[in-house]
Amino acid sequence: MAPPLSANAFIAALRAEGLDVVQVGDWRDHNRNHAGPWGPVHGVLIHHTVTKGSARTVEICRKGYAGLPGPLCHGVITKDGRVHLVGYGRANHAGLGDDDVLRAVINEQQLPADNELNTDGNRHFYGFECENLGDGEDPWPAVQLEAIERAAAAVCRAHGWSERSVIGHKEWQPGKVDPRGFTMGSMRDRIGERLGGKAPAAAPLPAPRRPVVDLSQLVAAARANPRASGQPVTYAGVRTVEAALVNQGLLAKRYSDGHYGTTTIAAYAAWQRKLGYRGDDADGIPGKASLTRLGDKYGFEVVA
Structure with a gap:
């Protein structure tokens, strides 16, 4: 649990992790803060975009579309491994999710099944949209997967979080399938190694006794x-x-x-x-x- 990083600290963390960062327009002031609170933040959410073409993907994530105004994330990770910053603050990316999942992220524990829509994820998560059709066939270039790893690790390192603070949209909101084409378990392993060594086994879920x-x-x-x-x-x-x-x-x-x-x-x-x-x-x-x-x-x- 933490207040969000400043925009300057956020971009500095990404660059310190070796990422090629592209600043898009007024990204620092482009947000949905008028629609609700931003923070405290607890983790990083990974998505796929269901789009093709980097320029079009970045534009959609920045502006949004009918019924869902942008920004739709904080950073867009394109297939060439670049991170395009399109907004900062509250973003329309996570939606409602499961409070049990949020508690597991806060406590860096094994994730329970997501089966409720009762908690505002736009308030509590950084979001990275990753360019991919999400059909299970569109490839994930190695340079893009490494950028996802680096971007998530950068935020975790800045907050002192472990890789267990990184989850997929499908682990947060019932009915979602993203990201598709790689497993979040394998991505968390990569992030854990980058943060300083092979991740320890997941902490067990709390025993089923109630205080x-x-x-x-x-x-x-x-x-x-x-x-x-x-x-x-x-x-x-x-x-x-x-x-x-x-x-x-x-x-x-x-x-x-x-x-x-x-x-x-x-x-x-x-x-x-x-x-x-x-x-x-x-x-x-x-x-x-x-x-x-x-x-x-x-x-x-x-x-x-």
């Missing part, structure tokens, strides 16, 4: 803060709730410290408002209904 959050203890911790002086009262279940609020995009990870302070209260209030609560019902103090909804979404059990 338990005691509502009364959580409320006591929430009502004890903020204090004018002294150490805030806390409860171990606060960290479970804070982790869920971080994954929901309502709490910055640096504030996930186990103390139900003013920042956590504000984040939980935002969750209550998201569920439709208003006024005193959205005061940031957990109630059983709102906490159960959060637990159902992020895998913890609530006891009264």
Whole structure:
């Protein structure tokens, strides 16, 4: 989890990885930021374009088309291995995907099957569109595959991520097939080697047991803060709730410290408002209904 790189840092990272970068028009200011937030970012998404011809591919990815305005990614990787920067900021490339996949990317774990459309991927992923018809027959030149490897590694290196932060569109959104013609497993292996050695085995998925959050203890911790002086009262279940609020995009990870302070209260209030609560019902103090909804979404059990 991290704020997006600046445009200058992004292009510098790509060039430092040895890529031939082409700047297209006003790419630094061409985005969809007016349509929703950009960041925090968690990973890199790889696509194929279903187009033929580099110039046409770059133009489509920059401008978009009827019903889907551009930019459609941040960088277009053409068959000659060049990376064409067409936009920076929020881009129409990922769409809605699976929150379980996002959590696995954040934790750099083995990916679960993508079977839900409930999370805004345009907010959380860098996107590279790769020129290819996507029919399983159009070849992937070696120079293009190397550029994909280098581009993804560049972003991961800049953020301190491993190759497990790189996924394919087909691993994010149910029904998608891209990229087709190479496996994401083999591409992650390449990225891992570039980042400093053969990748370790994927971390196992969490054991199928659910953490338990005691509502009364959580409320006591929430009502004890903020204090004018002294150490805030806390409860171990606060960290479970804070982790869920971080994954929901309502709490910055640096504030996930186990103390139900003013920042956590504000984040939980935002969750209550998201569920439709208003006024005193959205005061940031957990109630059983709102906490159960959060637990159902992020895998913890609530006891009264």
